[in-house]
Amino acid sequence: MAEAYIYDAVRTPRGRGRPDGALHEITALSLAVQTLQALRDRNSLDTAQVDDVILGCVMPVGEQGSDIARIAALVAGYSQDVPGLQINRFCASGLEACNIAAAKVIAGEARFAIGGGVESMSRVPLAADGGAMLVDPSFAYDHYYAPQGIGADMIATMDGFTREDVDGYAVQSQRRAAKAWEEGRFSKSVIPVLDQSGVVRLAHDEHMRPGTDVQSLGALKPAFAKMGEAGYDAAAHARYPGLGPINHVHHGGNSSGIVDGASTVLIGSKEAGDAAGLKPRARFRCGVSIGSEPTIMLTGPEFVTRKALQRVGMALSDIDLFELNEAFAAVVLRYQHVLDIDPEKLNVNGGAIAMGHPLGATGAMILGTVLDELERTGKGTALVNLCVGAGMGTAAIIERV
Numbered sequence: 249m250a251e252a253y254i255y256d257a258v259r260t261p262r263g264r265g266r267p268d269g270a271l272h273e274i275t276a277l278s279l280a281v282q283t284l285q286a287l288r289d290r291n292s293l294d295t296a297q298v299d300d301v302i303l304g305c306v307m308p309v310g311e312q313g314s315d316i317a318r319i320a321a322l323v324a325g326y327s328q329d330v331p332g333l334q335i336n337r338f339c340a341s342g343l344e345a346c347n348i349a350a351a352k353v354i355a356g357e358a359r360f361a362i363g364g365g366v367e368s369m370s371r372v373p374l375a376a377d378g379g380a381m382l383v384d385p386s387f388a389y390d391h392y393y394a395p396q397g398i399g400a401d402m403i404a405t406m407d408g409f410t411r412e413d414v415d416g417y418a419v420q421s422q423r424r425a426a427k428a429w430e431e432g433r434f435s436k437s438v439i440p441v442l443d444q445s446g447v448v449r450l451a452h453d454e455h456m457r458p459g460t461d462v463q464s465l466g467a468l469k470p471a472f473a474k475m476g477e478a479g480y481d482a483a484a485h486a487r488y489p490g491l492g493p494i495n496h497v498h499h500g501g502n503s504s505g506i507v508d509g510a511s512t513v514l515i516g517s518k519e520a521g522d523a524a525g526l527k528p529r530a531r532f533r534c535g536v537s538i539g540s541e542p543t544i545m546l547t548g549p550e551f552v553t554r555k556a557l558q559r560v561g562m563a564l565s566d567i568d569l570f571e572l573n574e575a576f577a578a579v580v581l582r583y584q585h586v587l588d589i590d591p592e593k594l595n596v597n598g599g600a601i602a603m604g605h606p607l608g609a610t611g612a613m614i615l616g617t618v619l620d621e622l623e624r625t626g627k628g629t630a631l632v633n634l635c636v637g638a639g640m641g642t643a644a645i646i647e648r649v
Contacts, residue, residue, distance in 0.1 A: 249355065250353055250356055250519075252351075252515055252516070252517065253516060253529070254515055254615075255514040256526075258286045260508075261452050261454065261509070262454060262509040264604075265508055265604070266506075267370060271449060272508070273443065274508070276312045277319060279510035283439065292524075293360075298326065300358055300361045301331070302317060302346075302349050302362065303512075304341025304342040304608035305335075305365060306336055308377065309376050310371075311368075312372045317334045318334075337636060339573060339610060339634050342365030342608055342609045342613065343535075343610075344535075344537065345363035346515065346615055347535025347644055348361075350363070350515050353520075366511075367509065367510075367606040367607045369508055381637070392486050394483050394484050394545075395472070396545055396575065396637065397471055397472035397498055397503070398472055398484055399544040401470075401498055404497045405492070405493075410495075414497050414581065417581055418460065419462055422458055422460045425456055425598025425602035426456060426598070433620065454604075456603055471500060476494055476496060483543070498577065501601075502577040504574055504605035505605060506604065510609050511609045511616060529649060530619050532645075533560045534556055534644065535644040536552060536556045537636075537641065537643075538551050542639030546635040549579065553587065556631065556644070562629075568625075569618055570595070571618040572633045573599065573600055573635065575605065597617060597621060610634065618646070619648070629646070630645070
């Protein structure tokens with residue numbers, strides 16, 4: 249079987265997912281198209297050699313529907329022979345798209361495949377697609393459904409994380425992201441987003457608040473307390489009768505930001521890269537997913553990390569850098585605690601609390617981020633990981649070439 253290599257990774261900056269955000273007038277299609285064009289142009293890529301484009305999109309409705317991957321490839325000017333596939337594994341969709349692209353290369357089905365994702369949360373709002381998890385009582389009753397914010401607060405309660413703990417982590421994310429931008433750590437991968445006139449609309453992650461401190465976060469009210477009072481705390485207690493009162497500690501400042509953005513990653517075999525004159529940057533060691541308990545919903549990262557390491561015969565000590573999507577502060581604190589990960593190895597350039605979480609794109613974004621960091625620091629291996637809606641986790645391990 250072939251090995252799969254990463255040749256390049258690009259992303260847009262993240263724009264605030266609101267009508268006054270810098271990317272609100274840029275469609276999801278345009279965001280995806282611009283990343284695909286950047287991959288092609290940066291690598292002088294003959295797109296006829298690309299055997300698939302796979303994009304994650306969590307709200308594939310309206311202008312983000314109709315298999316946006318295929319439409320984006322056509323609009324980007326790729327060969328008409330290039331197919332496209334849109335997938336949805338909730339927050340891990342972008343990384344799952346890269347894992348599928350790598351699997352196609354390993355299986356010999358693709359010479360080059362592009363994985364990535366896109367989400368315009370200002371134009372196609374969260375939960376626009378409905379779905380049984382949200383609206384079908386047969387699922388909610390049988391599986392003790394509660395929204396993710398309740399699950400995050402359950403983690404904080406079970407693991408003893410205080411409001412000061414989660415706010416402190418949020419401040420760290422902001423400071424690390426600001427430092428990374430100041431030092432140009434994202435410059436290799438971030439491309440400016442242009443409007444239809446070719447004018448730059450955004451070249452910098454817009455969601456960041458580098459002046460945030462624990463005192464300013466302390467003024468924010470818990471975001472999920474009223475949901476809990478409306479019945480979701482009761483659902484959580486039905487699943488975990490010994491839990492006790494839920495400590496609602498999460499709010500907009502210590503949870504992932506709602507943003508717009510896109511990302512794509514060029515993956516191929518060594519033979520395809522050699523023929524195209526491209527130098528591989530990293531090798532895929534594995535990509536795996538797992539299911540986890542669906543009421544808490546957010547504990548999958550621990551278990552999928554263990555599964556990924558077992559799959560390739562590695563130990564936690566073999567990983568130089570960990571990148572975990574910052575869906576909520578308690579998710580990262582739990583992951584760090586239960587696996588005893590050095591905080592200097594985890595999310596060293598900040599994460600979604602500071603920069604935002606464009607649902608379908610984030611997984612591929614953080615894959616590119618950690619690859620850049622491996623190269624910047626000369627380190628060897630990284631594990632990328634996300635918690636996932638309905639109780640899942642998705643991970644990938646890469647090794648710098």
